[in-house]
Amino acid sequence: xxxxxxxxxxxxxxxxxxxxxxxxxxxxxxxxxxxxxxxxxxxxxxxxxxxxxxxxxxxxxxxxxxxxxxxxxxxxxxxxxxxxxxxxxxxxxxxxxxxxxxxxxxxxxxxxxxxxxxxxxxxxxxxxxxxxxxxxxxxxxxxxxxxxxxxxxxxxxxxxxxxxxxxxxxxxxxxxxxxxxxxxxxxxxxxxxxxxxxxxxxxxxxxxxxxxxxxxxxxxxxxxxxxxxxx
Numbered sequence: 001x002x003x004x005x006x007x008x009x010x011x012x013x014x015x016x017x018x019x020x021x022x023x024x025x026x027x028x029x030x031x032x033x034x035x036x037x038x039x040x041x042x043x044x045x046x047x048x049x050x051x052x053x054x055x056x057x058x059x060x061x062x063x064x065x066x067x068x069x070x071x072x073x074x075x076x077x078x079x080x081x082x083x084x085x086x087x088x089x090x091x092x093x094x095x096x097x098x099x100x101x102x103x104x105x106x107x108x109x110x111x112x113x114x115x116x117x118x119x120x121x122x123x124x125x126x127x128x129x130x131x132x133x134x135x136x137x138x139x140x141x142x143x144x145x146x147x148x149x150x151x152x153x154x155x156x157x158x159x160x161x162x163x164x165x166x167x168x169x170x171x172x173x174x175x176x177x178x179x180x181x182x183x184x185x186x187x188x189x190x191x192x193x194x195x196x197x198x199x200x201x202x203x204x205x206x207x208x209x210x211x212x213x214x215x216x217x218x219x220x221x222x223x224x225x226x227x228x229x230x231x
Contacts, residue, residue, distance in 0.1 A: 019060070026054050027064045034073050034084055035173045036142055041086030045074060072171045089230050092175055095168050096223040102165060103219055107212030110157030114203050122151055122200045129193045136185045141192070142177045148196055149173075155203075155211060176222075179229050191221060 030050070033039045050061045065082050068074045074082050087095075125148050132140050149169055156162040176188075195218040202210040 022054075022056060023060050023063060026050070026056070026060055027067060029054075030064060031068065031073065031170065032146070034068070035146060035170060036139060037174055037177050039084045041084050041174075043084045044080065045082045045084065047082070071167050087171055087175065092172050092226070093223075095172050096219065096226070099165070099168050100216055100219055100223065102161065102168075103216035104209075104212035105158075105161055106152070106156050106165070106215060107207075107209040109161050111155055111208035111211075112157040113206065114155070118151070118154070119200065119203055122148070122196060122203070125151070126193060126196050126200065129189060129196065133186070133189045133193075136189055138177055138185060141185065141189060142173065145176065145192065146173065148192075152199070152211075152215065155208065175226065179226060191218065194218075 030039070030045070039045065045065065047058045047061050047065065050065075051058045054061065065074060069076060069082070072087070073085060075085050077083050125144060129144060132144065153162055153166055156165070195214065198214045199211050202208075202214060
């Protein structure tokens with residue numbers, strides 16, 4: 001019986017894997033720079049400059065910017081180029097209200113059991129929070145917030161719910177950093193640590209529904225703090 005030669009398929013798949021890794025690297029870097037306000041609202045993102053930065057062609061950069069535009073983080077402005085967006089308060093409030101409605105579903109729709117390694121990562125984030133509270137930093141807080149969010153997102157086995165939640169989170173995460181001087185950095189650290197510890201306690205006993213309720217309660221508190229700031 002003749003043996004099948006798969007060498008051609010392997011040679012074709014390797015460039016595809018490399019292209020995906022390159023896309024993910026560029027996307028994750030630019031996305032985080034927008035969320036951490038390293039690219040402030042109104043900043044123009046040049047395809048040519050980004051291609052040079054990442055030592056690649058403009059094609060993957062163009063694809064990344066298209067995804068960021070679909071997620072609402074950038075917008076194409078005729079005659080200007082790609083601009084980092086700045087959500088207004090009405091949009092922020094609408095997103096918060098939707099996130100409140102979705103929060104409890106995290107523990108109800110196909111939740112994924114957590115491994116000991118998963119729980120250890122949350123414990124490490126709590127330890128990091130304790131260390132950072134000694135010398136609070138706005139940027140460090142938001143980085144911590146983002147890292148914890150990705151852990152929570154991994155709880156969700158329902159792909160559609162996870163995608164919607166991630167898009168909503170990315171649209172408003174910058175607001176926390178912009179409003180931090182008014183919200184109070186130390187208070188935000190304390191409230192965030194309480195949330196992480198409560199989520200860890202629930203995850204340790206496998207109470208996935210409780211995690212949804214915990215998330216909703218803390219989102220509600222954050223929403224009300226931002227509303228008070230807006231007034």
